[in-house]
Amino acid sequence: AQSVAQPEDQVNVAEGNPLTVKCTYSVSGNPYLFWYVQYPNRGLQFLLKYITGDNLVKGSYGFEAEFNKSQTSFHLKKPSALVSDSALYFCAVRDARLGSGTYKYIFGTGTRLKVLA
Amino acid sequence: DTEVTQTPKHLVMGMTNKKSLKCEQHMGHRAMYWYKQKAKKPPELMFVYSYEKLSINESVPSRFSPECPNSSLLNLHLHALQPEDSALYLCASSGVYGQETQYFGPGTRLLVL
Numbered sequence: 001a002q003s004v005a006q007p008e009d010q011v012n013v014a015e016g017n018p019l020t021v022k023c024t025y026s027v028s029g030n031p032y033l034f035w036y037v038q039y040p041n042r043g044l045q046f047l048l049k050y051i052t053g054d055n056l057v058k059g060s061y062g063f064e065a066e067f068n069k070s071q072t073s074f075h076l077k078k079p080s081a082l083v084s085d086s087a088l089y090f091c092a093v094r095d096a097r098l099g100s101g102t103y104k105y106i107f108g109t110g111t112r113l114k115v116l117a
Numbered sequence: 118d119t120e121v122t123q124t125p126k127h128l129v130m131g132m133t134n135k136k137s138l139k140c141e142q143h144m145g146h147r148a149m150y151w152y153k154q155k156a157k158k159p160p161e162l163m164f165v166y167s168y169e170k171l172s173i174n175e176s177v178p179s180r181f182s183p184e185c186p187n188s189s190l191l192n193l194h195l196h197a198l199q200p201e202d203s204a205l206y207l208c209a210s211s212g213v214y215g216q217e218t219q220y221f222g223p224g225t226r227l228l229v230l
Contacts, residue, residue, distance in 0.1 A: 034218065043121075043207050043221035044160070090159055100167035101213025102148040107159035 002027040002095045004074075006108035013081045014116050021076040021111045023091030032094035033074045034105070035065055039087045050074060061085075081115045088112050120144075121222035123208050129228045132198060138225045140191040140208030148172075149191040150219065151183060152207040160207055166191060167213060198229045 003026045013019045025031050032051055036044040048059025055067045065076045076089060091108040098104055121142045130136050140149065148167050152160035165173035166185040174183075180202075182194040191208055205224045211217040 036221075041205070041224070041226060043123075043223045044209075046218050046220060049218055088157070098165055098167070098173050100148075100170070100172055102165050102167045102172055102211070104162060104165075104173070105219060110157065110159055112157075 002031070002093045002106055004033075004091045004093045004106060004108040006089075006091055006111045008111050009109075010112045010114065012114045012116060015083050016080050019078050019081040019085070019113065019115070021089050021091075021113060023074045023076065023108060025072050025074060025091075025093050027093060031067075031074075033065075033067065034092040034094075035059065035063070035074075035076050036090045036092060036107075037061075037087045038090065038110075044090060047076070081113075083115045083117050086113055086115045121208055121210055121220050123206075123222035123225050125225060126223065127226045127228075129230065130195065130198065131230055132200075134198075135194070135196045137195065138193040138206055138208075138227075140193075140210075140222055141189055142210040142220070142222075143189055144210060144220065145188075145212075146210035146217075146220075147188060147213050148211045148217075149185060150209040150211075151191070151193055152209065152221075154205045154207055154224070156205075164193075195227075198227075200229050203227055203229045 034049045035047040050067045058064045095104040095106045151163040154160045164183040169185045184192040207224045208222040209219040211219045
């Protein structure tokens with residue numbers, strides 16, 4: 001089965017500084033990787049995904065992620081953090097096919113990002 | 118438009134009540150999902166519907182009963198729940214062509230007393 005790991009429970013960064021939220025994966029075959037953000041008492045919002053192609057994926061709200069096959073990583077980055085970026089971030093990987101075109105998605109344990117003013 | 122809507126936003130129910138959660142999407146997605154999420158934890162898959170047919174039931178207790186009346190709607194019927202069922206219930210939808218993104222609704226915050 002596929003899996004993703006988010007090694008940091010929490011990341012603190014000063015506003016205006018670059019931020020990185022880490023994700024590593026373990027898959028058989030080609031990985032389909034996703035990042036989502038969750039604000040308090042809200043659903044998950046899609047940020048970006050890697051399917052194939054360029055290793056640097058650009059997404060919503062200025063976020064980007066770098067796919068690194070040799071290090072099996074898919075870290076989320078932003079050049080300049082905002083206080084409003086403070087939220088819970090989940091990395092996810094597409095897992096087994098369930099049938100009729102649907103798939104199971106495996107989520108990491110989440111990383112709480114706190115951007116300090 | 119990548120919107121999935123869920124009602125109600127909040128729900129408080131006793132252990133003997135019957136209630137329903139509703140989810141709606143108009144993106145033409147033919148796969149719909151129910152997840153349960155506890156505080157500060159990742160979502161846990163409960164049910165998957167594909168083309169309005171139940172595709173997966175992740176060993177969910179029978180006090181949770183899903184229903185997919187049409188391609189845009191997904192319901193979750195609740196009966197005789199336990200306090201440990203209190204959680205955020207998330208609905209999601211996606212296409213069925215393999216590279217699809219799941220889009221989530223805002224969730225229903227359920228409290229079982």
